Every structure is written in C-alpha cells, then in structure tokens.
Amino acid sequence: MKRLIIIPTYNERENIVAMIKRVMSLELNFDLLIVDDSSPDGTAELVREQQHSYAERLHLVERRGKLGLGTAYIAGFKYALENGYDRIFEMDCDFSHNPDDLMRLDDALNENDMVIGSRYCKGVNVVNWPMGRLLMSYFASKYVRIVTRMPIADATAGFVGYSRKVLEALDLDAVEMNGYGFQIEMKYSAWRLGFKLGEVSIIFIDREAGTSKMSSSIFGEAFFGVLKLPFRRIKRKN
Numbered sequence: 001m002k003r004l005i006i007i008p009t010y011n012e013r014e015n016i017v018a019m020i021k022r023v024m025s026l027e028l029n030f031d032l033l034i035v036d037d038s039s040p041d042g043t044a045e046l047v048r049e050q051q052h053s054y055a056e057r058l059h060l061v062e063r064r065g066k067l068g069l070g071t072a073y074i075a076g077f078k079y080a081l082e083n084g085y086d087r088i089f090e091m092d093c094d095f096s097h098n099p100d101d102l103m104r105l106d107d108a109l110n111e112n113d114m115v116i117g118s119r120y121c122k123g124v125n126v127v128n129w130p131m132g133r134l135l136m137s138y139f140a141s142k143y144v145r146i147v148t149r150m151p152i153a154d155a156t157a158g159f160v161g162y163s164r165k166v167l168e169a170l171d172l173d174a175v176e177m178n179g180y181g182f183q184i185e186m187k188y189s190a191w192r193l194g195f196k197l198g199e200v201s202i203i204f205i206d207r208e209a210g211t212s213k214m215s216s217s218i219f220g221e222a223f224f225g226v227l228k229l230p231f232r233r234i235k236r237k238n
Contacts, residue, residue: 002083002084002087003029003087003089004031004083004089005032006035006076006089006091007034007090007092007093008036008076008093009034009036011040011041012041013046015093020047020054021050026099027103028103031058031059032054033059033061033079033080034047035072036063037072048060069178069182070177073182073186076088077167081168087106088167089102089160089161089162090158091117091159096206097202097204098203101159102161105160106161108161113163113165113195114161114163114195114196114197115198116154116197117154117157117202118153118157119137121201124138125203129204137156140155141153141154141156144226147226147229147230150187152187152191155183155187158183159204169190169195170186170190170237174235177222184226
C-alpha cells in the first residue's frame with residue numbers, strides 16, 4: 001500500500017520543516033509531496049534541504065507563480081496517479097490539521113472511497129477561530145448541503161483522504177473551482193459518481209505561525225460556484 005500526502009505551500013517557512021519531520025515520524029509510512037507556488041520566503045529551499053534526510057519519501061513540485069490551491073492539488077493528484085500511489089491525502093501545512101489524524105483517515109478508507117476530516121460531524125470542533133470566521137465556515141457547509149443535498153457535514157474541509165479509484169474516475173482537468181470551492185467540487189463530484197464518502201471527527205486548531213490565505217474572492221467563488229453544481233453533468237472518466 002503506497003500512501004502520499006499532498007501539501008500545497010505558499011510562504012510556509014515557519015511551518016514546513018516541523019511538518020515534514022512530524023509526517024516522517026508517523027507509525028505508517030506516508031510519502032510527502034510539497035507543491036510550492038514559488039514562495040518568496042524560501043519554503044521550497046527548506047524542502048530541498050530536508051530531502052537530504054528523506055530522499056526516498058519527500059518530493060517537491062515547484063510551480064511558477066501563485067497559481068492557487070485547486071490547481072496545486074490537481075498537480076499533486078496527477079503526480080500520485082503517475083507514480084502508483086494507492087491512497088492520497090490532502091492537508092494544510094499550518095498544523096490546523098493534526099498529522100496524527102492521518103492514521104484515522106487511513107483506517108477509515110478501509111470502508112470508504114473518500115474520507116473527510118470533519119470539523120462539524122460531531123458538534124463544532126474548531127479552536128481559536130474568530131467567531132465571524134467560524135460562523136461563515138459552519139453555515140457555508142450548511143448552505144452546500146441545502147443546495148446540493150450532499151450528506152456531508154463539512155463540505156469545505158481541506159483534510160481529505162482518497163482511494164486511487166476516485167481520482168482515476170474524476171476528470172481532473174474539468175474541475176472548475178480553484179479556491180476553497182475546489183474542496184466542495186471534489187466531494188460533490190465523487191458523491192455524484194456513486195463513491196462512498198465518510199467523515200472522521202477531528203479537532204481543527206487555527207494556525208499559530210504564518211498567515212491565512214482566505215480572501216473574499218475565494219469565498220465568492222465558492223458561494224456562486226455551489227449554485228452551479230446541481231446543474232453540471234458529472235461524467236466518469238473511465
């Protein structure tokens with residue numbers, strides 16, 4: 001079983017080395033792919049330095065310019081498929097997603113095709129977020145559920161595990177949203193194609209180092225993009 005974690009980065013110098021070491025210390029062997037969008041703070045350089053210690057398991061894709069979250073994950077998914085990975089995980093670099101929870105997501109993939117590290121499937125498990133952002137996130141997932149009827153409590157979650165067959169079935173080049181709406185679109189597409197989605201309750205802790213990439217334009221793309229989802233034809237690639 002080959003497992004790959006994909007982490008997109010932009011200016012994560014304060015977190016990247018600690019994250020790499022944490023992932024490499026996990027009980028299960030996860031390979032790690034960093035997709036860096038030309039971070040001006042030298043994030044990619046730190047990854048290259050760490051590759052001396054973890055040459056076989058730490059990989060780096062460097063892209064020119066800040067191209068966005070969704071396209072970073074698409075690049076990572078294609079890398080995973082080309083290199084024979086069986087299970088693919090996505091997570092943030094800022095430790096808001098606890099790397100220890102990867103073990104629980106991996107275990108849940110034994111019974112599901114796609115697993116979501118969920119902040120809202122058992123109450124509200126978010127620490128240190130301003131109330132305004134928490135309410136926006138919580139009701140965004142409610143909004144997605146109402147519009148799409150997708151039975152997922154945390155549709156905007158970015159802590160996700162995929163079995164290979166899900167990514168093989170999705171037309172990755174047809175994914176339209178690039179910000180946090182990308183997370184909704186991926187879940188919705190997998191659900192519409194009949195894959196089994198599960199949720200694992202996690203505790204989400206706001207980043208302590210670095211800055212958030214959330215913006216009003218990212219929120220707007222997700223809000224209006226969701227309205228279009230029920231009218232889209234989702235086709236299985238293979």
